[in-house]
Amino acid sequence: MSNIINKKQYIYISLMILVFFLSLYGCSDKSSENSKGDSNESSNILTFAWPRDIGDLNPHLYNPSQLFAQSMVFEPLVSYQDGGELKPHLAESWEISKDGKEYLFHLRQDVKFSDGTNFNAEIVKKNFDVVLKNLDLHSWLGFIPKVSKTEVVDEFTFKLVLKEVYYPTIQELAVVRPVRFLGEAGFPKDGDTSKGIAKPVGTGPWVLDEYKVDEYATFKRNENYWGELPDVEKIKVKIIPDAETRVLAFEKGELDLIYDEGVISLDSFKQLESTGSYQSSVSEPVATRQLVMNTNKEQLSDIRVRQALNYGFNKQAMVEGVTSGVEEQADYILPTNFPYTSDVEATKVEYNAEKAARLLDEAGWKLAKGTGIREKDGKPLEIELMFNSAESIQKTMAETLQSEWAAIGVKLNIVGVELTTQVERFKANQFDMNFFSNYGAPYDPHTFVNIVATEGFGFREAISAYPNKEELLNQIGKVQQTTDEAERQQLYTEILGSLQEQGAIVPISYIKKIAIYQKDVSNFKFPANRDEHPFTGISVE
Amino acid sequence: MGTYILKRIITIIPIFLIATLLTFGMINLSPVDPAEAYLAAAHIQPTEEILAQKRHEFGLDQPLFVQYVNSIVKICQLDFGTSYVTNKPVWEEISSRLPATIQLTIGSIIISILVSIPLGFLSGIKKNSGIDHFSRFLSFLGASIPSFWLGYLLIFFFSVKLDLFPVEGTGTLKHLILPSVTLALPLIALYTRLLRGSVIENLQEPYVLFARTRGIHEKAILGKHVLRIAISPMITGLGMNLGKLMTGAIIVEAVFSWPGFGRYFIDAVFNRDVPVIQCYVLLAAGLFLLSNLIVDIVQMYIDPRISRKGRQYP
Numbered sequence: 001m002s003n004i005i006n007k008k009q010y011i012y013i014s015l016m017i018l019v020f021f022l023s024l025y026g027c028s029d030k031s032s033e034n035s036k037g038d039s040n041e042s043s044n045i046l047t048f049a050w051p052r053d054i055g056d057l058n059p060h061l062y063n064p065s066q067l068f069a070q071s072m073v074f075e076p077l078v079s080y081q082d083g084g085e086l087k088p089h090l091a092e093s094w095e096i097s098k099d100g101k102e103y104l105f106h107l108r109q110d111v112k113f114s115d116g117t118n119f120n121a122e123i124v125k126k127n128f129d130v131v132l133k134n135l136d137l138h139s140w141l142g143f144i145p146k147v148s149k150t151e152v153v154d155e156f157t158f159k160l161v162l163k164e165v166y167y168p169t170i171q172e173l174a175v176v177r178p179v180r181f182l183g184e185a186g187f188p189k190d191g192d193t194s195k196g197i198a199k200p201v202g203t204g205p206w207v208l209d210e211y212k213v214d215e216y217a218t219f220k221r222n223e224n225y226w227g228e229l230p231d232v233e234k235i236k237v238k239i240i241p242d243a244e245t246r247v248l249a250f251e252k253g254e255l256d257l258i259y260d261e262g263v264i265s266l267d268s269f270k271q272l273e274s275t276g277s278y279q280s281s282v283s284e285p286v287a288t289r290q291l292v293m294n295t296n297k298e299q300l301s302d303i304r305v306r307q308a309l310n311y312g313f314n315k316q317a318m319v320e321g322v323t324s325g326v327e328e329q330a331d332y333i334l335p336t337n338f339p340y341t342s343d344v345e346a347t348k349v350e351y352n353a354e355k356a357a358r359l360l361d362e363a364g365w366k367l368a369k370g371t372g373i374r375e376k377d378g379k380p381l382e383i384e385l386m387f388n389s390a391e392s393i394q395k396t397m398a399e400t401l402q403s404e405w406a407a408i409g410v411k412l413n414i415v416g417v418e419l420t421t422q423v424e425r426f427k428a429n430q431f432d433m434n435f436f437s438n439y440g441a442p443y444d445p446h447t448f449v450n451i452v453a454t455e456g457f458g459f460r461e462a463i464s465a466y467p468n469k470e471e472l473l474n475q476i477g478k479v480q481q482t483t484d485e486a487e488r489q490q491l492y493t494e495i496l497g498s499l500q501e502q503g504a505i506v507p508i509s510y511i512k513k514i515a516i517y518q519k520d521v522s523n524f525k526f527p528a529n530r531d532e533h534p535f536t537g538i539s540v541e
Numbered sequence: 542m543g544t545y546i547l548k549r550i551i552t553i554i555p556i557f558l559i560a561t562l563l564t565f566g567m568i569n570l571s572p573v574d575p576a577e578a579y580l581a582a583a584h585i586q587p588t589e590e591i592l593a594q595k596r597h598e599f600g601l602d603q604p605l606f607v608q609y610v611n612s613i614v615k616i617c618q619l620d621f622g623t624s625y626v627t628n629k630p631v632w633e634e635i636s637s638r639l640p641a642t643i644q645l646t647i648g649s650i651i652i653s654i655l656v657s658i659p660l661g662f663l664s665g666i667k668k669n670s671g672i673d674h675f676s677r678f679l680s681f682l683g684a685s686i687p688s689f690w691l692g693y694l695l696i697f698f699f700s701v702k703l704d705l706f707p708v709e710g711t712g713t714l715k716h717l718i719l720p721s722v723t724l725a726l727p728l729i730a731l732y733t734r735l736l737r738g739s740v741i742e743n744l745q746e747p748y749v750l751f752a753r754t755r756g757i758h759e760k761a762i763l764g765k766h767v768l769r770i771a772i773s774p775m776i777t778g779l780g781m782n783l784g785k786l787m788t789g790a791i792i793v794e795a796v797f798s799w800p801g802f803g804r805y806f807i808d809a810v811f812n813r814d815v816p817v818i819q820c821y822v823l824l825a826a827g828l829f830l831l832s833n834l835i836v837d838i839v840q841m842y843i844d845p846r847i848s849r850k851g852r853q854y855p
Contacts, residue, residue, distance in 0.1 A: 052808070055627075062585055063812075064626050136594040140586040196628070214638070214800035215711060240709050240798045241807075244693055249708040252701045420573040420581055420813070427587075439586075447586070456589060 044233040046521070046540050047256045049240045049249065051263065054217045057200035057208060059180040060131050060193040067176045067531040068260075069237070072219055073114075073202035074180035077105055077124075078173045080442035080529040082284070084339035086170055090119065090181065090203065091158075100165035100483040107156040111226045113183035114207045121158040125150050127181045128160070134194045138178050142450065142480070143169040165481045167488060168446040171339070175442055176531040205230050206535070214239055231523075231539035247272065250516070257524070259515040259534050261286070265392070266324045269514050279517050282326055283526035285335035285510030287440035289327070289393075291385075291401075292458070293504040295465030297432050299381055304363040306503035310349045312356035313404035319509040322396045326514060330507035333500050338444050340492040346500040356408045367409050374409035382411040385433040386425060389416030394435050397508065426458035434458075437511060440530040449476045449495055459505075466502045546834070553830050560826040561616070564819050565609050575599060575813035579625055599625055599815075612819065621823075622816035626809070631820045635802050641711065642801035645793070646786045648721030649728065650779070656725070657732035661775070662768060664733070665740025676733050683730025688789070692723045692796035709798035720797040724790060728782060732775050739771040773840055780836025784829035 055065030059074040077091040088094075091105040111119035128150045131138055139145045146169075149161040162169065173179055183201030187193065200208050205227065206219040219235045238255065240246045247268045249255050258264055264272075273280045293300045293309070300306060319329045331348050334341045365374035365381050374381040385401065387394040398414040405412050417425070425431050438448045452459040453476040463469060472495060479491040499505055515534065517524055520541040527534055576595035580587045596602045600611065615622060621631040664673035699719060700706045706719050743749065744767060752762045791803030802821070809817035 063579065136590050139590055140588055212800075214804065215798075238709065238798070239800075241804055242795050242798070245696065245709055245796055245798060248693070248696045248701055252704070252708050254708055418573065420578045423581055423587070424572065424574065424577060451586070454588075457586075 044540060045236055046232045046234070046535070046538060047236045047238060047254065049238050049246045049255050049258060049263075051239070051241050051243075051246075053214050053239050054211070054237060056196065058193060058197045059182050059200075059202065060127070060134075060178040060197075062177060065177075068533040069217070069219075070180070071176045071204070071529075071532045072206040072235075072535065073200050073204045073208060074176075074182065075203050076174050076176075076180055077107075078170055080171065080174035082528045083337055084171075084441065084528075086174065089174075094170065096170075098483075100167070101162045103160040103162075103169060104153070105158045105160070107158060108226065109156050111203050112224050113185075113201050113203055114222045114224065115183055115185050115201050116224065117183055117185065117201075119181065119183075119203050120155050121152040122155075123181060123184060124158045125152050126184075126187075128179070130187075130191065130193050131178050133192070137194065141172055141175065141178070142166060142446065143172050144179075165483060167480060167482065171442055171446070174529060176529070206235065206533075209234070228537075230535065231537070232535070235535060243268070250278075253518070255518075256521050256540060257515065257517040257534075257538075259513065259517075261511060261513050262391075263514075264516075266326050266514075269326065269516060270324045272516050277519070279519060279521065279524075281515050281524065281526070283513040283515075284337050284528075285328065285330075286513055286530045287437045287444075287511045288330050288332070288334055289508040289511055290330075290333060290436045290438070291506040291508055292426075292434050292436050292462055293506070294429065294432055294434075294462045295504050296429065296461065297383075299365075299383060300432065300504070301465040302363050303503055304359045305365070305381075308356040308359035308363070308408065309405065309410065310356075310503050310506055311352045311359070312408045312410070313401055314351040315349070315508065316351070318397060318400045318404075322393055322400065323509065327393075327509040327512055330510045333496060333505050333507045334438060334445050334448060335440075335510050338441060340489055341445055341496065344493055344496045344500070346497050353408055360408065360410075365409070372406070372409060373411045380411060381409065382413065383432045384413045384415055386415050386417055386422055386431045387435055388419050388422050390419065397435075427456060429458060429461040431458075435508075440511075442529050445492055445496065446480060449479065449492075452476065452499065463499070463502070463504055466498075466504070468498055468502075472498060546838070549834050549837075553827070556830060557823060557826060558613075560822055561613060561819065562609070564822045565612070568813070568815055568818060569605060571813070573813055574601075575625055575815055576601060578811070578813040612816075616819075616823070621820040624809070624817050625814045626812050626817075631816045634805065634817070635820055635824065638800060638802035638805050641799060642787055642790055642794070642803060644717065645720055645724060645790050645799060645801060646783075648717050649724035649786060650783075652721050652725040653728035653732060654779075657729045657736060657775075658772070660729075661733040661736025662740055662763075662771075665737040665771070666744070666763060668741060673737070676737065680730040680734050683726040683728075686726070688723050688727065689792050689796050691726060692720070692793060695719045695723060696796075711800060720793050720799055723796070724786065724793045728786070731782075732778060735775050735778050736771060739774050740767060743767045743771045769843065773843060776836055776840055776843070780832045780839075783832035784825060787828055788825050 050066065050068070052066060053064065054069040055063070057065055057070060057073055059070055075090050077089060079087050079089040081087050090108055090111060092108050093106045095104045096102070107119070107121060107124065113119060132144065132147060132150070135145060143162065143166050146162045146164055146166050147160060148163045151159040151161070153159050181203060182193065182197060186197045186199055186201040188196060188198050203226070205222050205225045207222045208217065209220040210218040216239060217237045219237070221230050221233050223229070238249070240249060243264045246255070246258060247264050250258055250272070269280070272278055293306055295301050316329045319327055332341070332344050332346060336342045360374055360381070365376045368375040368380070371380070385398050387398045389395065395416060402412040402414055422434065426434050426436070438444050451457045452463070453473050454460060466472065475491050475495050479488055479495065482488050482491065500507070513526055515524055515526065522539050522541070523537045524534065525537060527536065576592050576599060577587055579595060580591065585591065600608060612622065619632070623629065624631050624634055627634060660672070660676045660679070664670070664676040667673060696708055696719065700708045706715050710716055749762060749767065752766065788803070790801055791807060793799065794801045794803040795807065806817065806821045808814070809821070
């Protein structure tokens, strides 16, 4: 009897399990066909991985839309190219009035949105106006609060009038958001894109085809594209949040390309490179990793101490060792491939521990007996360095500095904090030393010097012991307003030179992007604009 | 039984209140300003004007007490607010990701039950045999390997090297297996040991001896009596772990690119997306309470002694 019941129960349980599995299977039937389809047409698909979902592709908003994806669909009037060259894009040419306040853009006449509608001055004005309506949200971008009028001159001529002269306007028009153009059909009913868009209609080479939140997005080629038609038919963006998983998926061949800053660990990059089975490349500098000293702190207010710290560590060995040679030792506070940054005059600091020790002696910090730490008036030379605990490069560099500076008698305490805390403490001036990196192309050099001069970002307070602070601030104020190219260059050379000469902003390394791709991918090229997509001209065999 | 369940459900309300108060308090103790976190994530320079605008938009410019009461009132109306980051209703965001997480959880429960019941039972009745040693080994392994590492190992061997499963993504049963196994292994370790211990304990009970003297077939003793009673602590364990499983899926979801709500939660924590964090904590608390309730009811059914006691001494 009991045996029969057992058997019945056994069958019952087995059935239950079967039903469970079937229901699980049922939840997920569709894509088994998809994955088969993938392998068939993969010849002209480029598969790419990205850590976060691409977002809703609103050209006038920020998070959670991803910059690279926005730049695939939407295009600027002006594009930022290698060496900071600004080239015509949707605008064929432009004229700037003598007083520097009026910008006249002659638009390309052969441009259509992906839905077939025309790109013209009307739609340009509509996009600008909706962005200007949310001034507070976009005021971080220098020229936006300065716009006084937008005007349709004729079908393909658009005029932008500023309240005051602001030379970086053209350069800032190259940014990915919020000044790119949404087609008429993309606007929501009330016309206000700050709450969302109807659909992502752009003029760019790619059109969003298929999209599954947190899983993948496929872009297909815009067959109506006005420029050179991409060689690749489709780009599939797989959302893979974990860096190691990205590496494994790439090794298995599920990905064709891995690209960006910090998307995989430098160790993984080097390891993949060393197999010889893939192609890899490293970009030009996109930004500078800097160390900022707070001159409000008594120990750091003395230029000799700051210089001693500059001389007191082997920068080349540190950068080479910590970044496996991917980043490059930086001699200047901004990379020299940015506009106006190529001929900055500043003393190149060569590692010299003896000179560092001598400078500290001169400044009155003498080695105490027994502790190995320098003292002055009974106080030890103790400094705190704040770093982002999630960034292994910052952490390892902090540890290296700690041991290097210990050798010249400086005690460095290192504190790891979350990124947001790091930013907040920097702004509140609650730090001795901090890591910082500039925004990069196409925002610099004007954004960097602007941050230095503006209250509330941390820099202006940090450099308060500079004897020439007032002069610096004046120069920074002037550089944005000058219409004279030569004068502007002269001012930048002086500003960047003297900022560096005072030793509170230490250039550490030039940050670079990495790319690793399968052997059948060709014509990969890094975009000059740090935020743009890397798919221009790329092809897959 | 009905009143018992009703009582249990009523006790959920104060626990929910405490959970919301704790999360709200902890979020506000953190020195990070959600408005700043938003701007940092969006690569926008945090100027004072835009910070003020964002704070106003998020309602952060109101006194803390008002903020808390407002959020409670809304939650009572089942409105969990709008995500700071995506600007969409939080409930919509979470509920669209919930099925994937549930799928993963069910997968791992099935795997852990299928493995740990036979393994625990056999190693209990055949103490110190080969299978017992094997189950001990597996339990140590399962209890000590961190799940992210196990995930990488499984991907490396079964996906990259042997090409049996895809590395990431969802869709087919094949996609489900590796993440489920990763999530299941610590449970297998736990349940196997629980079941083994309780089988050994039960075998020494007088009722087993009594049944044997009555000449009942050994198979029937083990299958019908011992297993049925011995399985009870395992069910408690399962209940305790159901909530944990859903929340513990966070890491597994990240490793396997599984589009569940755990991954969404991690992003929310980094972005200080307060409404999302709050909704998640409430959901997790609710899950723990609900699964404990279900387990208690199931146990009453399996082992009637429990409910009888309850009736005798209310």
